[in-house]
Amino acid sequence: MSNVVTVENLTKKYGDLTAVSGVSFEVKEAECFGILGPNGAGKTSTIRIIQCFYPKTSGKVEVAGLSVDEHPERIKQILGVSPQEANLDPEFTVLENLLVYSRYFDIPEELGRRKASELLEFLQLHDKKDTVVEKLSGGMKRRLLLARALVNDPRILILDEPTIGLDPQARHLIWDKLRDLRRQGVTVVLTTHYMEEAEQLCDRLVIMDNGKIIAGGSPKGLIKEYAGENVIETRTSPEVHLCLEEKKDRLSYDTVGETTYVFSENPREALAELLEVCQIEKTTVRRSTLEDVFLKLTGRELRE
């Protein structure tokens, strides 16, 4: 499989601030690639350089073998972009939004209409085609953004927080549609704060923090590597901490307020040990998730 996006040693500075610092990764044809990280990690900067919005400070970025510095127009012709902030035309109806957008790609009107009607069907917006955008719900606006990103039959779909602020129903609908697109061979690059979303959709992902990539791999691989298969959750108390400190060579743990998370290669044994030796009550074992990995790697303090 060939690389559709290649990023090598990418650095982006805004004045004195280094937003992206020596980042490298590649996205392969027809995969779903995730970029995760806390606020201010450099995700959106990275994505905006790939979509030829901002110039990079240094490094190499190629999309479909084309350099972002030299061929922004040709690159943008094969990209579909769904931005974090909904920037639909509020005065236009759903259908008009798609038609006006396809004009920017020089799509002939007849073809644009056919494609728009296909996309409205695909994203279940057909009943709303004559509704003015201002009157749409958040979920519908997100779906319309996705439809708009598809008017030019993009080879690569770039999604910045595609389901931000949506209820679970609306979110699942978008996930289903993204899976459909994947099956059709569209390459997807997405950023998200929702770990479940990344786990559900991404073949591979990188976690960024402070402008650098701190981990990368498949969601399963990352969970296995950083959190183990299961996590033990228990109530935080001084006794528990004391007890856990003694077993530090075999167990790692992490405390957030009332809850202490214990990671272990062998959770069954660890649990038994905790129950007997540390006399811990109210303990549960659950499967590790990407969220455990994320919090373990990026820390738990608030980022703003």
Added chain:
Amino acid sequence: MNLFSPPRVGRRAWKVWMRNRDVFMKTYQTNFIPPIVEPILYLFALGFGLGIFIQEIDGMPYVQFIAPALLAIATMNTSFFECTYGSYIRMYYQKTFDAIIATPVSLEEVIAGELLWGSTKSTIHAGIMLVIIMAFGLVKVPMALLVLPFSFLAGFLFSTIAMCFTAITVNIDSLNYPIYLFITPMFLFSGTFFPFSALPVQMQYFAKVLLPLVHVVTVTRGFATGQFDLGIILSLLWILAVSAILYVLSVNLMKKRLII
């Protein structure tokens, strides 16, 4: 970045123009009427009302003197507001520019499209005004019809000035500064409601060098009254030269603001 490097603008700028035209066509019932009503009120209040007490100026009745100025003012206000408040809202609040530059359209083309749209809107408003003024027999036809193509050029000039302010403004409220400190004085002192020659001589030089509306009024009045002289040609040259410079500057200032 060099603020005077020539922008690379292709035919896609018209797609941006078309987008704004389509919005205009959808919302003209609400957006269209007010800017037309205002100059008509001036025509009645100042021209026919106040004008009764004023003797002829340059051999014409007062209402005939101010009619071309009102055309020029409509041209100025329309494109200036379009490319300040209108463009700022599209850029900052609606993120329309972001949406468009995610397509093969470049930011340069977006700005050029905005400027062309501002000019077009000026032409539309000036055109409607012209019909009304013609109905009162206040201009010389057919020479006065030249006002129409000219209002596109003058509209372009004010669009580029407006876009420079939009590119450097801190927020939408700061756009009040150019409106009250630049547009309003121009509206009053550009040979609009009293002859330019009534200004002190030093003021006249200052105004001729720096105030675009002075030149726009000169040309419009020349066309409207059918008097063509060297002054009109000089004013046209001034408008062409300043438009060209500010076009380049406004596009580059916008790039500087948005491409970081």
